[in-house]
Amino acid sequence: MRNLLDRIKGGEVLICDGAMGTMLMTEGLKAGECPERINIENPKILESIARRYFEAGADIIEANTFGGSPLKLAQYSLEDDTEKINKIAVEAVRRIVGSKAYVAASCGPCGRILKPYGDTDPEEIFLGFKRQIQALIDAGIDMICVETMTDLAEATLAIKAVKSVSPSTPVAVTMTFDLTPNGFFTIMGNSIKEAAAGLDDAGADIIGSNCGNGIENMIRIAEEFKKYTSLPVLIQSNAGLPELEDGQIVYPETPEFMAEGCKKLLEIGVGIIGGCCGTTPEHITAFATAVNDFSNSQIDS
Amino acid sequence: METLRLLNEHLQKGDVEEVRKLTEQVIAEKQDTKKILDDGLIAGMTLIGQKFKAHEIFLPDVLLAARAMYAGLDLLKPLLISEGIPMIGKVVIGTVQGDLHDIGKSLVAIMLKGAGFEVIDLGRDVAPEKFLDTAKETGADVIGMSALLTTTMPVMKKVIDMAKEQSVRNDFKIIVGGAPLSEEYANEIGADAYCFDGVNAVDCVKSFLGVG
Numbered sequence: 001m002r003n004l005l006d007r008i009k010g011g012e013v014l015i016c017d018g019a020m021g022t023m024l025m026t027e028g029l030k031a032g033e034c035p036e037r038i039n040i041e042n043p044k045i046l047e048s049i050a051r052r053y054f055e056a057g058a059d060i061i062e063a064n065t066f067g068g069s070p071l072k073l074a075q076y077s078l079e080d081d082t083e084k085i086n087k088i089a090v091e092a093v094r095r096i097v098g099s100k101a102y103v104a105a106s107c108g109p110c111g112r113i114l115k116p117y118g119d120t121d122p123e124e125i126f127l128g129f130k131r132q133i134q135a136l137i138d139a140g141i142d143m144i145c146v147e148t149m150t151d152l153a154e155a156t157l158a159i160k161a162v163k164s165v166s167p168s169t170p171v172a173v174t175m176t177f178d179l180t181p182n183g184f185f186t187i188m189g190n191s192i193k194e195a196a197a198g199l200d201d202a203g204a205d206i207i208g209s210n211c212g213n214g215i216e217n218m219i220r221i222a223e224e225f226k227k228y229t230s231l232p233v234l235i236q237s238n239a240g241l242p243e244l245e246d247g248q249i250v251y252p253e254t255p256e257f258m259a260e261g262c263k264k265l266l267e268i269g270v271g272i273i274g275g276c277c278g279t280t281p282e283h284i285t286a287f288a289t290a291v292n293d294f295s296n297s298q299i300d301s
Numbered sequence: 302m303e304t305l306r307l308l309n310e311h312l313q314k315g316d317v318e319e320v321r322k323l324t325e326q327v328i329a330e331k332q333d334t335k336k337i338l339d340d341g342l343i344a345g346m347t348l349i350g351q352k353f354k355a356h357e358i359f360l361p362d363v364l365l366a367a368r369a370m371y372a373g374l375d376l377l378k379p380l381l382i383s384e385g386i387p388m389i390g391k392v393v394i395g396t397v398q399g400d401l402h403d404i405g406k407s408l409v410a411i412m413l414k415g416a417g418f419e420v421i422d423l424g425r426d427v428a429p430e431k432f433l434d435t436a437k438e439t440g441a442d443v444i445g446m447s448a449l450l451t452t453t454m455p456v457m458k459k460v461i462d463m464a465k466e467q468s469v470r471n472d473f474k475i476i477v478g479g480a481p482l483s484e485e486y487a488n489e490i491g492a493d494a495y496c497f498d499g500v501n502a503v504d505c506v507k508s509f510l511g512v513g
Contacts, residue, residue, distance in 0.1 A: 025452065033399075075401050111401075117364040180356030189359030242451065242481055249451040249481060 001099045004060075004143060005170050005205055008232045008271040013291045016060040016145075016236060016274025017053035018284045020106070022251070024049070024064070034076040036067050039088040046092035056281035057288030060102045060272065062145060063089035065136065071110040071120075071128040083135040090139035102142040104172075107132060107158055114153055122157055129161035143170040147236070148211045148276075150176055150186040152198045159202040172206035172234050172272070173199050177213065177221055184221055192221060196228035210236035211276040214253050215261030222268050232271030237261070239278030251278025255286035262290040304330070305341045308373065312345035315365025317372045324373040334380045338417060342373045346415025350500045353408075360404070367411040374414070388419040390510045393436045394445040395423035396479075397456035402449035405479060409445060412499030413506065429460040436473050443506050445496075448479040458490040465491075474509045476502060 008014060024035055027045045038045055050061050068086045070079040078085065086105070093103045110128050112120040133144065144162050149155040155173050162171045175195050177184040184192050192209075199207045207229060209221045218237040225233045239251035239258065262273055273291065275283050304327050311319040327337050349366045352358045381388070392413050396406045403425050410422045421439055423431060436444050448454045457477050464470040477487050478496045487495035493509065496502035 030399075030452065113364070113404075117361040178356070182356065185356070185359065187360045189361060244481075244483055244486055 001102070001142075004102055005232070008206070013266060013270070013295070014059040014272045015057055015284060015288050015291060016104070016234065016272050017050075017056075017058040017062055018275030018279030018281065019239075019277050020049065020062060020064055020066065022277050023280070034067065034073070034078060036064060036073065036085045036089070037076065037078065039064055039085045039092075040081065043088050043092045046089060047096050050093040050096040052281040053284055054097050054101055056284040058101060058274070058284050060104050060143070060274070061093050061097055062104045062106045063093050063136075063141070064106070065089045065132070066106040066108040066147070067111075068105075068135075069107065069110045069128045069132045071112055071125065072108070075111060082131055083138075086132055086135035087139040090136060090141050094140065103140070104143045104145045105133075105136040105141045107144060107146045108148050109150065109154060114151065122153070125154060126157045126161055129158045130165060133158075133161050133165045137166045137169060141169070143172060145234075146171060146173040146204075148176050149173065150190075151188040152186075152190045152195055155195075156198060156202040159199070159204050163203050170205045171203070172208070173204045174208045174210035174234055174236060175199075176211045177209055179213070179217055179220075184217075184224065192224040193228050196225055196231075200229060200231055204231065206232045206234050206272065208234035208236075208270070208272075210234075210274075211238055214238055214240035215258045219261055219264045219268070222265055222270050226268055226270075233269070234272040234274070235265055235270050236274040236276040237279075238276045239280075239283060242278065253278070255280075255283045258283055259286035259290045262287050263294065266291065266294040305332070305337065308337070308341035309345035309348075312342060312369045312373065313349055313366055315362065315369050317369045320369040321372045321376065324376045328376065328380065334377065334384055335386055338374075338377055338381065338386075342370050342377070343415060343417050346370050346412070347503075350412045350415065350503070354498055354500050360408075363408065363411065367415070370411075370415055389417045389512045390443065390506060391419045391421070391439060391441045392443040392445055392506060393421045393423065393432060393439065393441040394447070395427035395432060396425040396447045396449070397453050397460070398426055398428050399456060400448050400450050400453035401425050402447070402479075405449060406445075406447035409447065409478060409496070409499045409502045412503050413445075416503040416507070418503075418506065429456065429463050432460050433464055433467065433469065437469060441473060442510055443474045443476060445476045445478070445502065445506075446492075447477070448482065451481045454479070454481060454486065457492065461491045474506070476505055478502065 070082045073079045146158040215237045240253035308323040474493045476494045477492045484495040
């Protein structure tokens, strides 16, 4: 399989998969259950979700390892199973895609706040990520997606952890921004400009945003990233923000609506497009069609 | 007066040392305890809440200011007790069972403390019985519940139903909050109010208790 970064740099736009958490809920993940516990208890579910995204046209499939840092797993007293939980998730996706798609590992926030605002030392967070990432590399992942980050300092520690274990493994880092009257900021106060510079400095290969916003805000976020970075940009939008309908949670943005937004992302020059909360294999199929149409129109002209 | 203004300003900057020093100073000057609380600590924390809400400042600023506020409040507490100055109300707060999210709930607790309420923070993953037992034991005025997951929202209803079964529903006001919630949902489950952020929660609890 060709190097992922070379493909993006060569002008190809890759499709990443959609949501995991909301898909697991439809598969029976219960209230407050650790989403990574499924890896141990029912890896067949992971295969089924991976298959659906692969068949939908995703080039990159993420493993169910978002909360796989031992610091986060400790909230469920599962930290001793860190290696097992991460390994099973990667292997489940690999069984489905073989070498026909990239297997990416997801690394979410460790759930602790760094000193001086919180009580956790940077070293503790770094070592937590390092342990998770070692397990992921050993299991043979193709890239790492550090995601849903709101603290540039934590994101930087995750990048350093990847580089310390496997300098050649591509690292994508996406952060989650809120729209304020002064523009987009993470809740910890990082602007897009600051994130772009900080993540690049720390050695990220791909940067961008996931979660927290629907496609319209994500288009604005992508535009801003492109202004401040020459690295490939990754955008994983929510299917809008959750709404309550007859007691059920629904995400309002349809595959068609989001695919229209994808066209704008493509014009802006985004390198990887995927989905976050509320997106489904149907959304990913629509995104893949939008990317194909765009590539064909580029060739035609 | 000048010292209280400084106290307020240093609290907003999150300067723990300075807040501690200034609180000691105003206590030594025998300034009115209630005034130190209101014009020094509460006033500073209220401004922090408003600025956070307006996105003028971010989470780190709030966490630092809260730490400074606690430093002042710890020194003031013995005086508040010995002088018999009541806190304006008592709130039991927590994130519901099955939900490990902490930050939103803690922000609401910070704002309530900063507004002069006594807050009993039960943390996260709090069982329905625990909310009710604690509220009954402490004679709380308000129960505040947070849920960040769509899957844990129904636990809020369980607590409210349990309060009805135990015939204690009217002993407390019940407020709920968290990203997936709405006013509609709060009404549906029989909560007294939906609070969309910490500042809103303070306003809400104040109006229930007829203060401020």
